[in-house]
Amino acid sequence: MSNDPEGWWREATISAGITQALDLTPVAHTRSAFQDIGVYEHPVFGRILTLDDTVQLSVADEFIYHELAVHIPLTSRPWSDARVLIIGGGDGGILREVLRHDCVAEAWMVEIDSEVLEVSKRHIKIAGDLDDPRIRLRFDDGIRFMAESAAAGQRFDIVIVDATDSTGPSKVLWSEGFYRNLRACLAPGGVAVDSDILLGGAGEIWMSRDPSEVRASDLLRDPRWFSRVDLYLSRVPLYPGGWFAFFLYQTDDTSFRKPIKHFEGRFYNPALHEAVFVLPAWGEALRGV
Numbered sequence: 360m361s362n363d364p365e366g367w368w369r370e371a372t373i374s375a376g377i378t379q380a381l382d383l384t385p386v387a388h389t390r391s392a393f394q395d396i397g398v399y400e401h402p403v404f405g406r407i408l409t410l411d412d413t414v415q416l417s418v419a420d421e422f423i424y425h426e427l428a429v430h431i432p433l434t435s436r437p438w439s440d441a442r443v444l445i446i447g448g449g450d451g452g453i454l455r456e457v458l459r460h461d462c463v464a465e466a467w468m469v470e471i472d473s474e475v476l477e478v479s480k481r482h483i484k485i486a487g488d489l490d491d492p493r494i495r496l497r498f499d500d501g502i503r504f505m506a507e508s509a510a511a512g513q514r515f516d517i518v519i520v521d522a523t524d525s526t527g528p529s530k531v532l533w534s535e536g537f538y539r540n541l542r543a544c545l546a547p548g549g550v551a552v553d554s555d556i557l558l559g560g561a562g563e564i565w566m567s568r569d570p571s572e573v574r575a576s577d578l579l580r581d582p583r584w585f586s587r588v589d590l591y592l593s594r595v596p597l598y599p600g601g602w603f604a605f606f607l608y609q610t611d612d613t614s615f616r617k618p619i620k621h622f623e624g625r626f627y628n629p630a631l632h633e634a635v636f637v638l639p640a641w642g643e644a645l646r647g648v
Contacts (some may be wrong), residue, residue: 360406368399368412377558379414379599383407387482390546391474398482398644404597408450408483410523417597420484421452424554424595426627427605427635431591432550433463434618434632436596440464441516441595444544446501448473448521451486456612458491467495467515469504483590489517502537511544518544541608542584550615551585557592558600578606587612591635592642605635 363569366382383399386406390396405415416424433441442465447451449470457466470476480486486568497504501522508515518541541551578588587609594602607615616636618629 365516371382372574375601378497381407381414384640384641387478389474389478390473393472393474396472396474396478398478404476406483407597408479413523414597415523416450416452416483418483420596421450422625423593424603425452425456426624427457427591427593428519429453430622430624430627431572431605431615431632432519432552432607432633433457433460434620434629435615436548436550436613436624437619438462438516442466442514442546443496444469444505444515444518446518446520446522448504448519450479450483451476451489452496453519453521454489454499455485455487458487458493459624460622463493465495466491466493468496469497469499469501471500472496473498497591502540505537505540505544509540513544514546514549516546516549520551520553536607538578540586542610544645545608545610547610548613553606554610555604555606556598556600559600578608590616590638590642592638593635 368381381401381404383401385397386400387398388396392551394411395409397412399407401407401417408417420452438460439462441460441463443457443463445468446459447465447470448454448468449472453461453467454468457463463571476486491544493530494635501520520541578585585608587607589607589609591605591607592602593605609615616633618632621629
């Protein structure tokens with residue numbers, strides 16, 4: 360770590376009393392119509408992307424989050440000609456992993472800020488093949504897109520919410536309207552994946568998006584729009600606070616806890632697939648079982 364205070368860059372994680380400090384070298388900065396976008400270099404994590412001074416990913420460990428968000432739902436059912444919708448995802452990591460599955464016929468990515476994709480293409484370079492003919496790219500508000508899709512009868516087999524947890528464009532997410540539209544966009548047998556940093560582990564459990572109108576932890580105990588809501592956990596070294604939680608919002612009660620097809624990633628494998636659903640005691644309490 361640098362001894363020069365000016366060489367430090369800090370992030371305060373919403374109301375939880377935890378600060379992340381990284382010794383970073385600035386690479387690029389721009390102000391879009393929606394947010395500040397920053398790229399930095401770290402001696403261990405490599406390139407780091409920030410939005411409104413909140414760390415989004417590093418090239419050293421981004422694959423952990425992206426693989427778990429994608430391969431858990433895509434290996435758990437016999438999908439055929441699947442339609443996938445990504446809300447956010449401007450860095451391209453989720454899209455890269457989705458396109459690794461031949462069962463995907465269309466991969467829609469609805470990102471509100473085109474500058475995030477442009478900056479990521481120039482400096483982060485994790486997106487993979489953006490010329491894949493299955494890609495349907497749209498720069499739009501995700502909530503509006505889901506509402507319009509629901510009204511038009513457009514349905515998706517898998518929806519992956521890859522939105523920031525605390526920056527300006529995402530503050531309107533995780534409302535009753537958001538979950539209602541999310542459910543309306545899912546095809547029969549469909550599933551949505553959401554995620555957040557979990558802080559704590561004894562007593563009160565915090566999510567980095569708190570406070571929000573609807574907490575994912577509340578949905579785990581009292582699903583209002585989904586037939587089943589499940590939880591799995593992992594660790595992502597860059598993220599502060601400890602655990603990273605994934606939530607599965609389902610239209611039926613079929614379990615996603617075991618893969619039915621073999622797939623190997625840099626982090627994901629079939630044994631890990633089953634292991635991430637094994638929760639500590641406080642995780643089972645959070646799930647309400």
